[in-house]
Amino acid sequence: MSNLLKENLKKQEKDGLSSNAGLNLSNLVFYNSGNATSTLSTTSTTIANAVVNSTSTSNISYSNSDTISDIRGINERLIRNKSNLSNSSSSKYTQSNKIFDNFSLDNLISPVENSDIEYTSDFGNEDNLMKIYNSSIYDYDEDNMSPYNLRKKYGNEDLTSSNWVKHRKHFFILSSAGKPIYSRYGDESKLSSLMGVIQAIISFYDVDNDEICCINTSTHKIVFLLKTPLYLVCVSQTNETEEQLKLQLIYLYNQILFSLTSVQLTKIFHDRVNFDLRNLLSGTEIYMDELSRKFSIDASFLLKAIRSFRIKNELRNSIGELLNTYRPKNILYGILTYNDKLINIIKPKKQNVHPLDIHLIINMISSTSFRSVESWSPICLPKYNSRGFLYAYVCYLNNYKLSDTEDSNSNTNTNLSSESPISPDSSKIMKTDVCLTLLSPDKNAFFELSNCKKKIEMIFNKNDILKNLSKIINKAELDIADFGIPHLRHVIYKSTKYLQFIETKRLPPYDEPSSYRRLLRSYKFLESKIHGYKKNLKFCYMLGKNELSLLWVRDDFELYASFSPFISKTIAYNDLLLIEKWFKKQDNLFITTSQVF
Template sequence: MLPRLTVSTQAVTNYTAGLPENDLSIQTTVSNSDLSDLAFNGVAKVNNTHFQSLDIFPKDNSSEDEYLDKFVYPGKDLNNNQFNDKLKQFFILSSSGKPIYSLNGGDELIIGFTGLITTIISSFQHQLNEDIVVIDSGDVKISVLNRDPLILVSISKINYEMSMNQITNDYQQLKNQLHSLYNYLLCILSRPTITKSFQNRMNYDLRKMLTDVDFKNLDDMAMKLTYGLSGDSDNDDSFEFFLSQLVNGFPTSKISYTIRSKLNSLLLHHRIDEILFGLLTSNLRRIITMIKPKVHNISNSDIDFLLRIIKNNNKNIKDIETEDLWIPICLPEFNSNGFVYVYVKTFDLAKILVIDGKYYEDSQLINIVLISTNKNNFFKVKEMANKIIENIIQLELKDKLYQELSNYTINLPPTINHFVYRDLKHKDLKQCLISNNPKDCNSIIKYVYYYSNLYNSKSSTIQSLTQESGNRKLSYIKYDVITFSIIDDNYEFYAIGSGELSDLISDGLKVVKWIKSNDKRFFGNVVKFNF
């Protein structure tokens, strides 16, 4: 039974923009009534719609693969028409108009664009003393981030990127994408390096400082931030990256409180003074535990970049378990003026577990990530990492840890296909819990579309007549599926499901309740120390 929720005088959002009408069951305005009493005429369909039949992208009669190749996947060796077919463009250029990066097209094609972009931006600055943020021509949206001596630009023809966020009145998604690409450059170069490069010579070609890996990383990020698809064929965590960026929460792991606190105290116990932040992650993807000084914070975006760069670095290493990584990285949101030194050691939990004389078959990689501000600390930090590993090997509960990490599956009520829960209670790190992710392109693109629209839509407040919690906000959009969000002071819950809205809300609240009752397993994983 649904808790007694009452919709306030505000109307429940009807978000129908850009949808084919026959796919819609239009919802009439609801007010002052019990949600549980709502009756819907729409009958839920099986969720088998293809993204090409939704109004996300231009219509085209090609097969899915052809479609993606033509409109979505990046290409460097394109002619003018092929270039114009792409639904999304990203450019990074210097203030003098020299290209640094482009998602699509080669130099010949984009040099004209970069010149033009600089000219437009500069004449605005010159004549109006203002920076261009968005140029809106209806079907096309051009966003600009001016970070002299660099300019970042995106051009989008994608439906779900067209609408403004109803809460912030901003093109949040497009803006965040450009910030992410800029932060990537800061991560590997740091702000002073970029500034110095252009000092006294604005003609500098920043590409001299970037490697092929960097361009690949930028492609990969651009694709994930736009479509939830990976730049290469491996979509393993691409949708998760998209979603965690959208809701601004870092994916957490599910680990019992006992084990988590053991690991926390291990990190704290062995911490040497030079360590600023320390993390244990599972496969560089989800945080198991983290230690941080009371006076300093590390942002989601910085952790994202840190783990991403390490991950891409590891791709080039044959046997990561025998390697110690020691790399300088700039954490732009923490401090963009210099580098921290990151030590990474990866080990396979499966290899230290013996059951009936046998090892586990599936590997379960755990990474120790230690961040120091002194580049001469390598050996001390390495020693610390080794002690932590030794202790984990001796841990009685390591078997359980393995089980928990490898069985991430979250059981869902039958009405709900997918959800993301963003925790707002724990302030040290913004984290989210994401249910099992789609891996095929069709589902990913649809989910990206659904979640983007949902996130940008306006919600209405529901006043709680009962007990503990304060006001909740509800928002929903009906397609052949229903997407809805429930938000209060402690969490944001976004989900996709099918069936009656009232059932969905009721089931959604059950999931929320379950997550809350397991709060310590999901979110209590940051420990602070005196620095």
């Protein structure tokens, strides 16, 4: 052990530092309680006020104005086993010098503009945190841009592009050999040097059978998800927590399995370690682009729940019964959606559908235009079975506007068989946003499912199902006026029992994408405090200059709400009680009884 470090440690012990005082060291400290033997070495390069803390995983935190280029301080790897420090060989230091001598990711880090935000909460003053939350550096145009145009606009960026460093969140996917697979912004082939550096960092820890989890700087958070043979990395300045960013990486990983299956993925890299996976994933980038975009504008991923379409139980049950009656024998799931909302689902008995699988299916539908065609695609539902394919038939339903004669004939005919004499050729066809998805394990079932869709479409029109759905579309969304609370601006209600949620309309001031993003960031902050706090918290609030945001968690529901910033916490809490009572009286919010076969 160097005399310099000994003197430093003795000096801090005299100052009364506890065993957790590594945060105050002027040198970079690595703490790893998972390794039986600890090694220690120092160099002249130091990072002020930094700590690497690990319990079987490694977590790197930076403070002050340190940037990711300072990661060359890894050369000084100091592993601290609780309060006991011991000498060991410095061979690791010599090896790491060669890896990180010329390492710099300065282009990846850009300063965050500060804004004057006042913040108060039960957790104390966190001005710096909220400055990042309400920063104005992100791409507003992404909210209204299709995945095709998005990749066309940002696909040619690289490390030298001035615009590339301004994006608030980057996603990188590479193989364990360092081959680039996917980048949220820019051309993967132009980022190969960056991918190689990421692979080197991960390999450095892998030598000690350790996994790096997160690198924290004063403005950025770099989160790693290691799913051999793939490495997924997120570089973010949105100030989402490590858990929230890791969940987003899990979604991207499952999106790859959605196209390949885990068995195929493992076999490919077992046979060829340096395989370029981009060839197999060609055409699926739009799914990952759309998924990455939705992380910031869709509450489904924060809540880990399915967005439900609000209709009367009688109509919902009628739809489920018709889907179940006219389903083909070789079907596994039948899903009816309106845009990104779930209307109903039919499934086998004792077989549930995980929200993550539903999110991936809805993401596929919204990312590609299926309105004028019938689509037949092999997909893998990772939470159902990550080892095999299902085959998805996707098609939008049409509303037949029948003539008076045909309408009267269909009303007098009570037989709902497939032989009913209603032909789309003799009626006026109107496109709808209602999409039918049928999943089957049989790869040759396309024509059978196509005939099934035609029957269901015909029966729906004979029973005015699609007509009734089109009438209630405007009433299906919750309105703030329904609650009768003047200070209320926005509400999200999640049922933890059914893993479904419903949200109010995006009325002013949240009709603008930037304002709604800010609101979701405040909800994410509250969610991280509720679930990350040691005590069993049930209520959390945050007061900013734009709104008063609250989160109330109970065993059977989670309630997010936004109020005017000029009311007190007590008034807002009493209003939450009224909102909760209103939701308890409703019976048309969620799918409570799914049709099974």
